[in-house]
Amino acid sequence: AQTVTQSQPEMSVQEAETVTLSCTYDTSESDYYLFWYKQPPSRQMILVIRQEAYKQQNATENRFSVNFQKAAKSFSLKISDSQLGDAAMYFCAHKVGNTGNQFYFGTGTSLTVIP
Amino acid sequence: KAGVTQTPRYLIKTRGQQVTLSCSPISGHRSVSWYQQTPGQGLQFLFEYFSETQRNKGNFPGRFSGRQFSNSRSEMNVSTLELGDSALYLCASSPTGQGTYEQYFGPGTRLTVT
Numbered sequence: 001a002q003t004v005t006q007s008q009p010e011m012s013v014q015e016a017e018t019v020t021l022s023c024t025y026d027t028s029e030s031d032y033y034l035f036w037y038k039q040p041p042s043r044q045m046i047l048v049i050r051q052e053a054y055k056q057q058n059a060t061e062n063r064f065s066v067n068f069q070k071a072a073k074s075f076s077l078k079i080s081d082s083q084l085g086d087a088a089m090y091f092c093a094h095k096v097g098n099t100g101n102q103f104y105f106g107t108g109t110s111l112t113v114i115p
Numbered sequence: 116k117a118g119v120t121q122t123p124r125y126l127i128k129t130r131g132q133q134v135t136l137s138c139s140p141i142s143g144h145r146s147v148s149w150y151q152q153t154p155g156q157g158l159q160f161l162f163e164y165f166s167e168t169q170r171n172k173g174n175f176p177g178r179f180s181g182r183q184f185s186n187s188r189s190e191m192n193v194s195t196l197e198l199g200d201s202a203l204y205l206c207a208s209s210p211t212g213q214g215t216y217e218q219y220f221g222p223g224t225r226l227t228v229t
Binding site: 037044047103105106107 | 150157158159163165170171173203207209216217218220221222223
């Protein structure tokens with residue numbers, strides 16, 4: 001079974017500071033992909049960053065980066081220089097590579113950015 | 116390109132009724148997935164359609180069904196509505212479903228069952 005766990009229901013960060021959101025997953029598959037999605041109060045889910053399991057290098061997208069620890073099945077998201085617009089619910093998601101588009105989501109972390 | 120669109124955006128139904136939700140994927144995308152989002156359960160996968168065929172199915176009762184048309188538009192139907200079906204229903208599209216393609220989500224349909 002594929003599971004995704006986000007142990008931090010809520011997090012807060014001061015504007016311009018750095019915050020790390022945690023995610024662990026469980027899978028027996030070797031071909032899989034990991035994602036972080038952001039869901040602002042408007043409810044439109046937006047992709048933040050993605051990581052292919054076969055890549056050792058951690059993905060980076062501007063102020064967003066991940067720490068992918070394959071052996072530990074950990075996939076944390078680091079947001080640098082936090083901005084007010086980063087306030088949202090963040091979901092970690094996992095997809096097995098060869099089975100179509102069945103995504104498994106964590107329960108989410110609500111991020112508050114304090115001015 | 117236009118994004119994923121879902122209609123209607125809001126819906127209020129009574130227990131026992133049925134409802135149909137619609138999703139239009141991004142042009143060229145052939146995979147459409149549906150998710151139910153609730154505060155208690157988070158996002159749960161309902162099913163995925165690819166080229167008019169159901170490719171994956173989540174653990175939902177048979178009251179939840181879907182279909183996909185030749186233009187990749189998809190509909191989801193819930194029969195005999197229950198109070199617990201109140202949720203945000205999200206549709207997501209993807210080009211094919213293999214490889215690293217992420218899903219692009221629509222704004223959702225907020226269903227309230229009274």
